[in-house]
Amino acid sequence: MSESFYPSSDALRSTDTDSERGHRARGPQLGLTCLAVGLGIFLAVVLAALVFVFFGIRSAAGWSAIGFVGLAIGGAFAAVAASAYRRATAVRWWQILGSAFGVGLLLNSINRAARVDFIFIIVNIVNVASIVAMIVGGIVAVIQVSAKPPATLPHDALVAPIVGYTDDGRPVYGRPVPGPSGTQSTNVFAVLALVFGIIGGLLGLVFGHIALSQIRRTGEAGRGMAIAGLALGYITLTFILLGMIGYSVFVAAT
Structure with missing residues (x-):
């Protein structure tokens, strides 16, 4: 057969x-x-x-x-x-x-x-x-x-x-x-992480970690989007910290 x-x-x-x-x-x-x-x-x-x-x-x-x-x-x-x-x-x-x-x-x-x-x-x-x-x-x-x-697959397909x-x-x-x-569906939090990471929001960090945690448990798609959102979120956080440090130095100098 x-x-x-x-x-x-x-x-x-x-x-x-x-x-x-x-x-x-x-x-x-x-x-x-x-x-x-x-x-x-x-x-x-x-x-x-x-x-x-x-x-x-x-x-x-x-x-x-x-x-x-x-x-x-x-x-x-x-x-x-x-x-x-x-x-x-x-x-x-x-x-x-x-x-x-x-x-x-x-x-x-x-x-x-x-x-x-x-x-x-x-x-x-x-x-x-x-x-x-x-x-x-x-x-x-x-x-x-x-x-x-x-998408669905029959058992043992x-x-x-x-x-x-x-x-x-x-x-x-x-x-x-x-x-x-x-x-297998795309994790919603992974999409949210990418969206908020792109627009410069720190919520990209939060949603990114939530997405990776859920994807490890459920096997959903979207790991790449979650990682991209995390990377953009950490870049935003770095710029914020550098800006605060630069402003503090400027204020101290004046």
């Missing part, structure tokens, strides 16, 4: 049916898309501010050069995303983030090079909207992850891991091996 096997858990989430594959090929879910766009533009704003403060670039020529760099970066990521879309494969969140980063860097460079009030207002509206997109996108992403039904992809983006499965039964 022949045995049936199932794709790996990742494949169950991304290759169940042709209709689902076609839908997901359009890109990540709405929440993650908004989060990636907002984070990309926000990182561009931070980079432009750091360049202005530490490198002292004031000339229009200097900011024009930085704007061309942003255009090249955004164009490169957008080309990769467009290529994935044409192949009917998923557009990844980092492709969206890179495209948004390039656009944000270009807009902020134009703003600093032109020094026109109208452009200043438009660019700052975009910058504020990026922060709103991060917050709203993070909340929506958490809701979508928590509401998404997990054989799982075929993905070992590669064909030219048209279809997965190639390897030798079936015994896989875990039950379900």
